[in-house]
Amino acid sequence: MIVLTVLVALQKGKVTEEELLQQKVELLKRLVSKGFSRGKIEALMGFLKLYVRFGKRENDVKFDEAIELLLNKPKETMGIVEFVLERERRLGEKRGLVKGEKKGIEKGIEKGVERGIEQGIETQKLHFVTTLLSETDFDDAKIASLADVTVETVQKLRKEK
Secondary structure (H helix, E strand, O other): OOOHHHHHHHHOOOOOHHHHHHHHHHHHHHHOOOOOOOOHHHHHHHHHHOOOOOOHHHHHHHHHHHHHHOOOOOOOOOOHHHHHHHHHHHHHHOOOOOOOHHHHHHHHHHHHHHHHHHHHHHHHHHHHHHHHHHHHHHHHHHHHHOOOHEEEEEEEHHHOO
């Protein structure tokens, strides 16, 4: 569902902002109806907000309102991702950046987010290894295979334990 929404966004010239907003909200509704956890839905919506962006600020607001409404989420302060995106948008408008410069800033932000995601995945893997070490009697090779890490990583964590 996420991939299809991203594909729709890639056809930006062919899809209106309103249709894109509708697609995102429909995806949100489907995730809620399928019983996905609130955390997973928020993570997926965060991904969509970063990579499938609207040109008009009011559509961002409408999408945020839909998220709050469907997840019964109380309004909270702006998260770091929203803060960075909003700041980048305001700076771009203020400086009158040309499209190429703005694209460069967006690519930099995307690379930073990607690195953050990669670090998060690596942290999850290490946590998974630690859990397997403490709660199973699997050997190092089995744990490495299950967690998609090297045997050396497992051995190092076993020694630290």
